[in-house]
Amino acid sequence: MSQQQKQNNIHWLTGQFLDADKELKYRHSIESSVRSDSRLALLLVSIIFAMFGITDYNLLGLTQEYYSLLTMRVAVVGSCLVLAFVIGHRGGYAEKAWLHALPLWILATGIILIVPLRPESLLTQITAVVVAIMAFYLLIPNLLTVAALASLFLSITFLAASMLYAGVTPTGAIRLGLLLIMANIVGYTALRRLERLQRQQYSLLNEERDQNRELLQEIKHRKSLEAQLRMVAENDALTGVDSRSHFMKRAEALLQRSRLEDTPFCLFMIDVDHFKRINDTWGHTRGDVILTKIAEVCQHSLRPTDIIGRFGGEEFVVGLPHTSPADAKAVAERLKQNVEALSSTDELNDLELSVTIGVAVAKAEDDLDMLITRADNLLYEGKRDGRNQVVMKD
Numbered sequence: 573m574s575q576q577q578k579q580n581n582i583h584w585l586t587g588q589f590l591d592a593d594k595e596l597k598y599r600h601s602i603e604s605s606v607r608s609d610s611r612l613a614l615l616l617v618s619i620i621f622a623m624f625g626i627t628d629y630n631l632l633g634l635t636q637e638y639y640s641l642l643t644m645r646v647a648v649v650g651s652c653l654v655l656a657f658v659i660g661h662r663g664g665y666a667e668k669a670w671l672h673a674l675p676l677w678i679l680a681t682g683i684i685l686i687v688p689l690r691p692e693s694l695l696t697q698i699t700a701v702v703v704a705i706m707a708f709y710l711l712i713p714n715l716l717t718v719a720a721l722a723s724l725f726l727s728i729t730f731l732a733a734s735m736l737y738a739g740v741t742p743t744g745a746i747r748l749g750l751l752l753i754m755a756n757i758v759g760y761t762a763l764r765r766l767e768r769l770q771r772q773q774y775s776l777l778n779e780e781r782d783q784n785r786e787l788l789q790e791i792k793h794r795k796s797l798e799a800q801l802r803m804v805a806e807n808d809a810l811t812g813v814d815s816r817s818h819f820m821k822r823a824e825a826l827l828q829r830s831r832l833e834d835t836p837f838c839l840f841m842i843d844v845d846h847f848k849r850i851n852d853t854w855g856h857t858r859g860d861v862i863l864t865k866i867a868e869v870c871q872h873s874l875r876p877t878d879i880i881g882r883f884g885g886e887e888f889v890v891g892l893p894h895t896s897p898a899d900a901k902a903v904a905e906r907l908k909q910n911v912e913a914l915s916s917t918d919e920l921n922d923l924e925l926s927v928t929i930g931v932a933v934a935k936a937e938d939d940l941d942m943l944i945t946r947a948d949n950l951l952y953e954g955k956r957d958g959r960n961q962v963v964m965k966d
């Protein structure tokens with residue numbers, strides 16, 4: 573048997589969960605509905621119990637017995653109304669089951685007390701006791717054990733009182749006893765089934781909630797994994813700028829758009845000069861840091877609408893939509909100067925840093941590869957011409 577099945581197990585006799593914690597949680601979950609159901613049931617029972625005062629009067633008139641009965645009825649109805657109020661406001665089915673049990677004991681005592689006061693109307697009282705037993709089990713919300721104990725108390729003491737005060741013979745007592753046993757069995761079985769069904773429903777609901785929670789967690793986890801994967805696929809791990817493939821996708825879209833809108837589009841190929849020397853002098857790790865700084869400077873030298881990617885090694889590529897050739901040249905010059913200025917920062921200790929940039933302007937017949945090749949050729953022209961320069965041709 574799985575752990576889950578064990579927890580769902582319900583006691584065959586009491587109709588409660590075997591797991592005490594789960595039982596407590598269940599009772600807490602139905603507390604507010606039990607409170608209002610109890611209040612309503614007690615109001616109803618009080619009205620009915622009080623109305624029997626009219627039949628008392630018809631039968632007894634204004635006699636001593638009538639006043640005794642009236643006093644008892646007022647006491648029972650008063651107690652039930654007070655309890656309806658208290659339970660309605662403070663009743664806690666989980667921790668105060670005894671409070672919910674009180675009205676049953678009071679009602680049972682009241683009903684039994686009628687026997688010595690009105691022994692001649694035993695038949696009516698038998699009907700009332702059977703109805704009361706049903707009400708204990710099915711009308712006034714209570715735990716099965718509480719309802720069963722109160723009903724048994726009512727049945728046994730009523731039987732005893734009938735024999736003592738209403739002259740019921742042993743044969744009559746057996747028949748009455750059988751009737752009361754039947755009423756108890758019917759009430760007990762019905763309430764036990766109800767208790768089981770309600771607890772099974774609660775278990776199913778909880779299982780469903782747990783599964784939904786797990787599902788939500790799983791979805792959250794997958795979404796975060798997806799975001800991480802996208803991040804890894806779209807960004808260069810070292811510098812954080814676009815990966816080459818992601819840049820190509822974005823640049824392709826921008827180039828097409830510029831063609832549709834008939835706006836200029838320029839592309840830079842940027843290569844760090846003598847980076848091998850930097851690596852050899854300062855080590856590969858420092859070289860990585862310098863590369864990251866250069867990427868940052870490039871990014872900050874561009875507009876938010878421009879895109880930058882790492883093309884490979886110490887080579888970067890930049891796409892500039894809506895940019896005229898003159899503006900592109902100016903941006904490239906500024907970018908070159910900003911990289912040079914990096915050398916004078918304390919962090920880089922006057923390390924000589926420069927970049928060579930090839931700038932290509934998109935023509936109508938260009939696709940992205942052609943544009944990149946042209947920018948690359950211009951870049952290598954710049955390298956041949958002594959580096960640290962921007963090369964652009966009409």
Ligand SMILES: Nc1nc2c(ncn2[C@@H]2O[C@H](COP(=O)(O)OP(=O)(O)OP(=O)(O)O)[C@@H](O)[C@H]2O)c(=O)[nH]1
Pocket residue numbers: 810843844845846847848849851855856857858859860863884885886955959
């Ligand atoms: N630290 C570091 N170095 C890299 C990385 N990628 C490429 N490199 C190095 O960059 C250097 C590029 O060297 P070359 O292609 O000879 O070019 P260069 O030394 O920059 O000389 P020019 O481009 O001709 O000015 C190589 O030593 C590569 O190992 C990287 O991610 N980190």
